[in-house]
Amino acid sequence: MLFLLNDVVLNLSGAKLSPKVAGRRFRALPFNVVSKLGQELYAEDPLLHFDKPERARRLATLIIAKAPSINAALFVAPAYGCAPEDVTLRYANVDFEVMARLSSAQDQGVLDTVSTDRQVWRRLAA
Numbered sequence: 767m768l769f770l771l772n773d774v775v776l777n778l779s780g781a782k783l784s785p786k787v788a789g790r791r792f793r794a795l796p797f798n799v800v801s802k803l804g805q806e807l808y809a810e811d812p813l814l815h816f817d818k819p820e821r822a823r824r825l826a827t828l829i830i831a832k833a834p835s836i837n838a839a840l841f842v843a844p845a846y847g848c849a850p851e852d853v854t855l856r857y858a859n860v861d862f863e864v865m866a867r868l869s870s871a872q873d874q875g876v877l878d879t880v881s882t883d884r885q886v887w888r889r890l891a892a
Contacts, residue, residue, distance in 0.1 A: 768865045769826040770838035770858075773882040774815040775869045776826050797832040804829070804841055805853040812843035835859050840887055860886055 767778045804825055807814050815822040829836055838858040860868075864885055871877040883889050 767830070768837065768869055769830060770860055770865065770868060770882070770886060771815045771822050771826055772840055772842075773877065773879045774819075774822070775865065775872045775877070776815075776819070776823050777869075778823060778827055778830070792828060792831060795828075795832070800825075800828045800832050801855060802850065804839065805850040805855060808841035808843045808853045809848050809850040810846075812841075812846060814841075829857070833857070837865065838886060856887065858886060 769776045769778055807821065807825060811817050814825075826839070829839055836857045836859060838860045840856040840858075841853055842855075843853045868877060868882060868885065871881065
């Protein structure tokens with residue numbers, strides 16, 4: 767199972783905490799709490815997906831467990847150590863073909879923020 771976290775494709779297959787197990791284990795945890803957790807993590811480290819990939823995988827697993835239709839999340843912190851509420855977030859459901867293309871580009875070492883943005887987030891001008 768692939769999950770796009772900002773501009774990194776995470777492979778959640780074989781994760782210690784699978785989305786199915788996480789869904790049962792964290793059933794009582796509301797989705798907005800998972801979102802706030804993500805904001806707190808990215809406020810502390812805006813490059814979480816690079817600096818702490820295992821923590822990023824756990825966050826992605828929680829997101830999928832609470833909202834199975836989501837397979838991409840974008841957390842943007844304006845600075846290290848900012849307030850969690852200053853971290854903007856977006857969720858998306860990325861088409862399988864696009865996700866496979868992103869994963870392949872990452873495997874080849876050519877996936878970057880600009881190409882990810884153009885294919886998924888569309889934040890930058892064309």
